[in-house]
Amino acid sequence: MKNLGCKPDSIRKFKKHPHVIHPNDIISKDRKGLAKFNFWLAVKITNGVGTMWCAYAFFLLDLLMLPPVLQANNIMIWVTYIAQTVLQLVLLPIIMVGQNVIQAQNEAKADTDHKTLTYLSILQDEQMQELKNQTKILLDLQEVLSKK
Template structure:
């Protein structure tokens, strides 16, 4: 963010010259070429970094959740296989 502040000051250095011209075209040109490009680019990059960090944290949490669910599913399958073996042993006694 300090870069955005520095670029704002840098862009404001050229503002008096643009105002001196008195032409709306020059002021719009200063606004679009100097101010917006110099200031918004660092702000956008900082925003992307914040979003990227949040997405990484969310992906890590999702991975941990899915790993735990996978382990639980494996345990459930083992329990069901054990129950099937017990039922197979009991089936001849019922018949």
């Protein structure tokens, strides 16, 4: 039996196991034409809005709108200001940044799980081959002993 080692980097040396699919292979999809452009644009906008720099910019924009709200002295204007500018404009990018952090953690875990499953699948295949070889040797020995 080959020495497989336990280092995660050694897993990359193995050929793809037929029963183990990487999570990235599941979600990858070929897009063409307008769908490809729409996907590209959506990803660019999402990556742009989902940054803390965008949150800072929206917060500064939000501060520019604060003086008229203070002068209005109307509860409906305050509610509208908080609901439409503070919650939607400022918190949206911050929430997106948090989701990106969580998603990166989940992707790292999925990648680690995939490498572990690949390692275990290959190890199991090799163990099964060893057991088949041992069974064959035992049957051969039994046959030789029965001829004596």
